[in-house]
Amino acid sequence: MWKLSFLLVIGLLEIQAAVDEIFAWNELSFDWPNNEIKDEAIKSGQYVPENNLPLGLDRWKDKLFVTVPRWKAGIAASLNFLPLNSPINKTSSLIPYPSWKANTLPESGQTPEENQIVSTFRVKVDACDRLWVMDTGLADILGEGKQVSPQAILVFDLKTDKLIRRYNLKPTDYKEDSFFANIVVDVSADKCDEAFAYLPDLGAYSLVVYSWSENDSWRVKHNFFHFDPLKGDFNVGGVNFQWTDGVFGLALGPQQETGFRTLYFHPLASTREFSVSTQVLKNKTVATDPHSYYLFKIEGNRGDLTQASASDFDEKSNVLFLTQLNRDGVACWNPKKPLNPQNLDLVVQDNQTLIFTNDIKIDSDRNLWILSDKMPAFLYKGLNPSEVNYRIFKANIDELIKNTGCSA
Template sequence: MLRLAILAGLISLCAAAAKLEEVFAWKEVSYAWPSEDAKNQAVKNGEYISANNLPLGLGRWKDKLFVTVPRWKAGVPSSLNYISLASPNKTDSLIPYPDWKANTLPKGEEKPDENAITSTFRVTADACDRLWVMDTGVADILGEFKVISSPAIVIFDLNTDKLIRRYTLKEGDLKHESFFANIVVDVLPGKCDKAFAYIPDLGGYGLVVYSFADNDSWRIKHNFFHFDPLQGDLKVGGINFQWTDGVFGLALGPADDNGDRTMYFHALASTTEFSVNTNVLKNKTIATDPHSYDMFKIEGNKGEHTQTSASVFDEKSNVIFLTQLVRDGVACWNIKKSLSPQNVTLIAEDHDNLIFTNDIKIDADRYLWIISDKMPAFLYRGLNPDEINYRIYKVAIDEAIKGTVCEA
């Protein structure tokens, strides 16, 4: 037993040895204002309160790195932003996307434009050069909870920065407790019009499926979308809190000959991973039929303290990467191996710089991008503006899994 324990320790040390490249780091995020006067006016009006801006989601497309800033609190001037990767400045300012107007909250009786973004948590850039945004429609979530618009999927053409479509979720897609913090897109190259989007509802414990071709959506319910009451007590960055977040992270496996995939999913307040074939989700009749219950499968348990927000799949290595909120890092699992604690290992761990790894993405060059943002401290205690609070890293995938149980 002692030899096994030593071996496990050595594996763990090797697993967390991947060298991450720090790309951006901020004490507080700033924005590329049209002018200094515009910034000063926003500060004066309370439209920009620097301490209330928490970067949360990310995604890369060519030389743009998208960074979301949800409107948790008042004083967030822009929710959907990007940074130019050509910039050598690690503390570069966020540039609103597609522009300032689309990210500015309406005043009085004004109605938001079709391309307006009220508050978004995560985005996806697809193989067809489109940016998919899940707009919650709510500002000042922790304060006055201002409903600006209904939850909607907003899709942009990344080559022109123009709106392709805005789809407002139907009444039947929503529950009173609904909270949409993620969106994953299922599309094959050359079949852009056949895309589907999967949107987990972490508060209402459901999954909304959207068909681009039909411009229609439907809601799926399943027991596996709920949280585990034994896994909602978390301690991150010295802060103890309890969450009841349900289905959250979605990772799409490789496409088969029919274009279908296995979707791996989990609740945030859980350590169990589940799966379902997308041919179930994409068929509205089957997806909403209670008899499809057994088509959802249990993959296994990741182990103690493995609560995960986002997850993402790399097709070449057959590896799913998973944020590790309690362990201050990122883990991997090779789907060719059974899911067990022995087959889930850390590829990065840092108790100072990776506190709350909120989102991860894989780009076209097979780099894994990671954002850490100390969100529990932001929500419950407040952050120290004199220290670095937000960091974005990247690492080559093959380097990240080298020497680990995830390597083929």
């Protein structure tokens, strides 16, 4: 028995050794223009430090983008970046992107600027050096819930930091309960004008497809987008809660000979994974036709306590990575194998530092970035400012999946 325990400990140490903690904060700090402006923001209630929770991330070159949704009042800036130039300060201050002005809520009666970012949950860097931002336009979500601007996709040129397109979602794209907290982009570097974006609607159980070339969008409905009523119970970091979030995590597989990809997706309150060819989604007529129901596939069931928020796909290893909310970690699965509990490997786990792995992203160097933020405690009971509450990790993918079933 002692030998088994020893081997388990050694295995866990090997897993943890593959992951580096890059940033860690008790509370987020921001790169204010000066202390006077910061003090005035605190005094007026425009900045309430304990209300700022990091949620999404992605990397482009020496910038690590970090989102801070406006869950509550007093959010300094919703879209930010952290410099990755050496040496890195673990408690670095977030720098608003593309500027402070673009992240400042307009005064009552003012029209928002074209590049205004009200509240974003997740962003995506594409192969064409563009940053795609899904802006909910909603401030003080848990409070008054004010719709400051339309729900919109904003696309920035990362080489110039200029907004190159803003697309407001059409009224036919959303319902009363709609909530857009994620975005993935389907594009290749040699065909930048043929990009598509996929936006899961976790509240109204649908998927919105946006075409860059047509500058148009359409809403796709399917039963697989709904939550599983038997999988909505969560226990994370000592907090018990129930959610009904539908389709949430999206990840694109490799481009096939046909030119299309497989979109893997799952509701947050579910342990099943589904898929559909982007050939279906990119064709507005087919995607919105009820007869396309059978073109969507069930990949399998990951097993108990495997509810996931975010996911991302590494094309070189052909591995899908998924956050594991109830298990304080990240798991992997190789689609060459059937999806079942035996073929889902937990590649990193820690019940202290990885409480609520909210987002993961794979960068161009094949590093997996992981953001954990104790969000259930933030939402339901409050965080302890004397403890580290928010962390960002980086791990080499090949090291993570070594000696797991995912590497086969």
